[in-house]
Amino acid sequence: MATHQIATLVWIGGMFFAHFALREAAQLKLEPPQRLPLLLAVFDRFFVWVWIAILALWGSGFWIFGGIYATQVGWHVHAMMLIALIMSALFAYIYFVPYRAMGKSVAAGDWRGAAGRMSTIRRIIGVNLSLGLVTAAIGSAGRYLQ
16 A cells, blocks of 8 residues: 555655646746756656656555455545546646657747647646545545544
């Protein structure tokens, strides 16, 4: 279960940091030719950890679900799994569509295109962060809500 909690902290904490601290500080202090390559470099590193976290969450989640509780769980676990599926799909979309396009735009010096992709990534990360916080709340309080 520690693996599950650590992976959750990595993903949700990373999104919180990127959304509320890094992006805003970079927006205030750096122009697009400096800001966008920096954000892309951060994503290059953070997204590796997100993929690891997703694998760890699904692996440990299914182990907890099937191994520890033998699928005898409350509604809250099913809700968490549904939200996790949505979050995983949203991250896969971020990774394979706007993030890759942002990389191409940055490499070409197309700051307007890169900024547009960054805006898309920011919005989806905001949604995923909200879903992650809801999931964490359900996970910690769910058994008391039955």
